[in-house]
Each structure stands twice: as structure tokens, then as C-alpha cells.
Amino acid sequence: MIQFTSKGIYCIPGNFYLDPWQPVDLAIITHGHADHAHLGMKNYLCHHSTVGILQRRIGRDIQVQGVAYNDPIHINGVKVSLHPAGHIIGSAQVRIEYKGKVLVFTGDYKLQDDGLSIPFEPIQCHELITESTFGLPIYRWDPITTQNDRLKNWILSNQSNKKTSVLIGYSLGKSQRILNAVADMGTVYVHESIAKLNEVYTNEGIKLPSYQVIDLKMDTKHLERQIVLLPPALLDTRLIQKIPSLAYAICSGWMQIRGARRWRSADAGFPISDHADWDGLLQAVRESNAEKVYVTHGQTAVFAKYLNEIGIQAEEVKTDFGNEEDIQTVFTETQP
Numbered sequence: 001m002i003q004f005t006s007k008g009i010y011c012i013p014g015n016f017y018l019d020p021w022q023p024v025d026l027a028i029i030t031h032g033h034a035d036h037a038h039l040g041m042k043n044y045l046c047h048h049s050t051v052g053i054l055q056r057r058i059g060r061d062i063q064v065q066g067v068a069y070n071d072p073i074h075i076n077g078v079k080v081s082l083h084p085a086g087h088i089i090g091s092a093q094v095r096i097e098y099k100g101k102v103l104v105f106t107g108d109y110k111l112q113d114d115g116l117s118i119p120f121e122p123i124q125c126h127e128l129i130t131e132s133t134f135g136l137p138i139y140r141w142d143p144i145t146t147q148n149d150r151l152k153n154w155i156l157s158n159q160s161n162k163k164t165s166v167l168i169g170y171s172l173g174k175s176q177r178i179l180n181a182v183a184d185m186g187t188v189y190v191h192e193s194i195a196k197l198n199e200v201y202t203n204e205g206i207k208l209p210s211y212q213v214i215d216l217k218m219d220t221k222h223l224e225r226q227i228v229l230l231p232p233a234l235l236d237t238r239l240i241q242k243i244p245s246l247a248y249a250i251c252s253g254w255m256q257i258r259g260a261r262r263w264r265s266a267d268a269g270f271p272i273s274d275h276a277d278w279d280g281l282l283q284a285v286r287e288s289n290a291e292k293v294y295v296t297h298g299q300t301a302v303f304a305k306y307l308n309e310i311g312i313q314a315e316e317v318k319t320d321f322g323n324e325e326d327i328q329t330v331f332t333e334t335q336p
């Protein structure tokens, strides 16, 4: 039913692709992150809430059809439906059914409920294509309340030291989570690229706390002791130096290990991730009841090997998906 091609994951009877990285006629897109939603597709199909993100990131004039979760459509005799992936707004797993056989492509996902995206829904299938970005046993996330408490305590100590708390997080998904978590600690100032994506959330009826938009080219004196939310790309610019007496923290799953050179200059790191951790990946695989698992993204070799060891037939698959939380991506992210 599925073929892994140089353009992307191809559904043979349906004649469509899942998150292809080369131009094709019909692309089913799991979510709006740049490594999954590429330019140049003749037709896009995605969840309703992803439509606005694709239009913003790819172009207003794209051919795009939005569908709801759990609302099957038929494409060339293949039954296709989208199901919540809990990763970011509109993120979906794709369920494909043909002649009694079911395959699920997870896209990116997490099992923790971040309070903003619709929580991950386990789906039974014969074959599962899962991501494995954090597919190493060292990656285990704390409960979200614990993560948020740490963040808040750090802000509190900055406030008592007369410092401005600067939080660095990916602009789509992560930033809205952080905003939601820290809004009761003071005025939150967000970079305009984040504000634009906040609008996508509010347009979709997801309530976000109030915030101010900052222009770092203007006077920044008023930011003193406040909370500032910036996308990773800003770290490499001089603009960040304009923020008075700042302490900055990076929010990413990679902060679980403080090994990477670039991280060390940060004042703090918070392992807050929109991906499943080791236990989450295993749980999702088990709950799918799949006879065969294909592993993409990140730690494919380790995770596939482990699944085989515990008696689940698995194979790693090479795809072009990156990772928005990746060290490289985090520092090269451009405007949405």
C-alpha cells in the first residue's frame, strides 16, 4: 500500500503522498512545520487548523483543502482520515485504509496534553509509520506542570535579581505553550513572528493569554524585569543585546542533555518538547497494535532495534524530515 520514494511516502492505490519533500500532485500534510509542509505541491490536504499556517508559510494562492479530525474522505478508493497527534495546532496522524488493511502515519506527535492542541489519539492499525525524534531512553519528560513550575521559578528569581527573562522557543507550537504557561507572571512581550502565529491560534478559536508585541529595533527600556519570548533565529542577531540585563533560556527537548556547544552560553535550559519521549513513543507503538512499524526522524536505528528486541517487527526508513527542535534548525529558523 505504501512505498518510500525519493519524493516522500507514497500511497500506491491512492496516488498521493504523505508530507512529501518534492513537488507532487496531491500532498497530505500532517502539520505546518517547515520540514513537513513544503512548497510546490499542486494540491494540499490537511486539517482545517493547518490551512492558515500553510497559506502564511507557503503562499495565499495554494490549492488547499481542509478536513476535520475523524471525518473520512475517499481518494481513488482509499479511505483517508486525520486524527489528533497532540504535537501542535492542527497536527494530525493520517489513517489510510484499503482493502481491509490499515496504515497510520503519525507525523510528529506527543502524548502529553499541552492544553492547546487536541490530545493524541491512539489508533489501531496493521502498519505504523512513527517518528522517533527523541527515541533514546535518556529522553523522558517531566509532567507538564513540573516543567511549567521550573520555568516560573526561574522567572521569579530573575525578577528578584532585576533581570529580564528571555525565553527562546520555536515560533509555532512551543512559543504558544510557553506564553500560556508564564502569562500570570507578568507582561509577556513576544517577537512579531510569534505574534503572527498566535493569530493563527486565536483565528481557530484557541484562547491565548494577552501579550504585547515587541520591536527590538525600538527602545527596549520598558522590557526591564519583564518576560520576553523570542524565536531561536534572534539569538544570532545583535538585536537581542538591546534587551536590558537579560537572562536567557532555551526551551527544547534537546536541553535534556547539556552537551551541545551552543547551549552552554545560555543561562538556563528547559527540556520542553512537542515530541513524544522514549516512553511516549513506546506507548504509542504498543497501543497501535501494529504488526509492522516503520521508524522515521531522529533516532531511527536505536528505536527500530529496540522494537525488534521486544518482539515488534520494525524497520528504519530514510526520509527528509528534519526536526524543528534540532540544534541546527533551532538556530537557523527563519520567519514563518
Ligand SMILES: [Zn+2]
Pocket: 031, 033, 087, 108, 324
Ligand atoms: Zn513538527
Ligand SMILES: [Zn+2]
Pocket: 033, 035, 036, 108, 297, 321, 322, 323, 324
Ligand atoms: Zn518533524
